[in-house]
Amino acid sequence: MKLPKIRELIEAITALIKGPYTSKFPTVAHEPHPNFRGKPKFDDKKCVGCLACEEVCPPGAIAHEDITDGGEWPKRKMIHYSDTCIFCGQCQAACIAEHEGIKQSNEWELSFFDRKKEGQEAIEKELQLCEICASPIACKDHLKWISEKLGELTYSSPTLYLSRLKNLGIIDENIISAMKDNGRSDRVKILCARCRRQTTL
Numbered sequence: 001m002k003l004p005k006i007r008e009l010i011e012a013i014t015a016l017i018k019g020p021y022t023s024k025f026p027t028v029a030h031e032p033h034p035n036f037r038g039k040p041k042f043d044d045k046k047c048v049g050c051l052a053c054e055e056v057c058p059p060g061a062i063a064h065e066d067i068t069d070g071g072e073w074p075k076r077k078m079i080h081y082s083d084t085c086i087f088c089g090q091c092q093a094a095c096i097a098e099h100e101g102i103k104q105s106n107e108w109e110l111s112f113f114d115r116k117k118e119g120q121e122a123i124e125k126e127l128q129l130c131e132i133c134a135s136p137i138a139c140k141d142h143l144k145w146i147s148e149k150l151g152e153l154t155y156s157s158p159t160l161y162l163s164r165l166k167n168l169g170i171i172d173e174n175i176i177s178a179m180k181d182n183g184r185s186d187r188v189k190i191l192c193a194r195c196r197r198q199t200t201l
């Protein structure tokens with residue numbers, strides 16, 4: 001009869017005392033490693049709706065929808081689809097909001113019955129519309145983010161400085177909309193690139 005080696009004997013005794021190495025899932029909930037890269041989640045307070053994450057997402061698991069008709073305010077819906085996400089972390093790496101607008105969580109249990117209901121998560125950000133043609137320019141938080149980065153250079157762009165003044169509560173919508181003359185005063189409005197070009201010309 002062959003005798004067990006000392007190492008195997010020690011391992012057998014340790015296993016008898018400590019129990020099996022395999023986890024007891026599903027009886028006991030699984031605790032992922034702290035560095036585990038699971039389902040990415042948007043943070044609606046930190047995300048500025050810039051779409052950088054959508055641009056870099058390899059499988060197209062992030063999409064957006066601009067809703068400008070109906071509802072209280074025009075909004076951009078940022079959507080994440082868990083069923084196509086490959087958990088690569090590119091969205092978090094590219095996020096301009098200090099990598100906190102979208103962050104990978106340790107959520108790993110992603111099986112679901114209803115793909116449309118459970119397979120996607122969305123946040124909403126308020127959009128700034130052009131004051132002439134009403135097309136979306138950017139999210140209000142994104143314009144604020146740009147003007148904070150530019151500092152005093154913000155004042156070279158009426159769209160940026162008017163958005164900033166609105167944010168600070170110094171001007172309101174009525175003052176701007178009262179100045180409708182299809183002329184010089186149109187230049188002092190929050191405009192999309194096309195309307196800015198047309199009014200300038």
Ligand code: SF4
Pocket residue numbers: 040056057058059060061062080084085086087088089090091092
């Ligand atoms: S983790 Fe990768 S695949 Fe998933 S949403 Fe982010 S960029 Fe797209």
Ligand code: SF4
Pocket residue numbers: 042046047048049050051052053054078091094095096097100101102
């Ligand atoms: S702020 Fe970050 S999470 Fe939000 S849209 Fe931009 S890149 Fe995506």
